[in-house]
Amino acid sequence: MEFSTSFLLRQEWRDPRLTYDDFNSSIVISEKRLNSLWVPDLYFPNSKRESRHEITIPNVLIRLSPDGTILYSQRLSMTLECTMDLINFPMDKQTCNIDMESYSYTSSDLYYEFTTERSAVESRPGVQIPDFQITDITVGKCQNKYVTGSYTCLRTDVSIKREIGFYATQTYIPSILIVVLSWASFWIDHEAVPARISVGLLTVLTITTQSSGARAQLPRVPNVKAIDVWMLACLAFVFAAYTEYAVVTVLTRRHKKVLKQDDSIYKISKGPSQNEAKNAQGKQEVRSSDYAKDAGILVDNISKYGFPISFIIFNIVYWVYYLHLA
Missing domain, CATH: 2.70.170.10 (Neurotransmitter-gated ion-channel ligand-binding domain)
Structure with missing residues (x-):
């Protein structure tokens, strides 16, 4: 000032x-x-x-x-x-x-x-x-x-x-890379719990630290600044990617529970020995159908493309507004 x-x-x-x-x-x-x-x-x-x-x-x-x-x-x-x-x-x-x-x-x-x-x-x-x-x-x-x-x-x-050059190299580009890194968890098998939790937690902590560092260089004003909007949006994307795995885990466990119940019913109502091969083949087809219906895997597949598209749309709106309209 x-x-x-x-x-x-x-x-x-x-x-x-x-x-x-x-x-x-x-x-x-x-x-x-x-x-x-x-x-x-x-x-x-x-x-x-x-x-x-x-x-x-x-x-x-x-x-x-x-x-x-x-x-x-x-x-x-x-x-x-x-x-x-x-x-x-x-x-x-x-x-x-x-x-x-x-x-x-x-x-x-x-x-x-x-x-x-x-x-x-x-x-x-x-x-x-x-x-x-x-x-x-x-x-x-x-x-x-x-x-x-x-x-x-x-x-x-x-x-x-x-001049925006300093902030582009010190704030915008690193935060973009952190958000992109958070999407790597969508391509990791949902059974690899330590890997997915590590990626999600690391990106959340990193973007939080970077946001605090950007705010420390500015005077304390009541207005919401453009860089605040950017950092909050990046934090929201990273946090959403982290919580997405929690949703996937819940849906996958529910799916496994349904499969386990179906398997128990199948064993109780199993027919004569001459029909075992036929029933086993039917059981395999049912399990394949149930696997395709796993909502957790579906959420991962949607997130692989939904998160990047949403972030690209946000970037277009953000830069057009603050560079030309604001």
């Missing part, structure tokens, strides 16, 4: 008391004579920390022209507030502003304007921010009213777009 910047602040005004006609050339005044001049009491209302560069000498330029025009330039670094809307994080776009206004002079006494002789704001060529891309820089005016009066205000809006 803040950003840091370093810039050159140039202010220009005309003081008739400082006019001279001894020679037709501007002069540079020492920074030590600053207290002898009238300067605007400009301040930054949304700043948190400020510093002025003083190595190797104070980075200040004071140039006086014959008509009394003063150019006052200084290099400043500061950290300013930036209220961010993180609903679409990490596909979000933010606008951070730099406000400048007078501290003691009301708008009737002192009025600020951006210069029209040249570009009001210029960014250094090739400037980059590690996590963002600067999309636009605009300037405008604002008016702030306080108990002491109304004050003129200048505002610079810096529009930035978050």
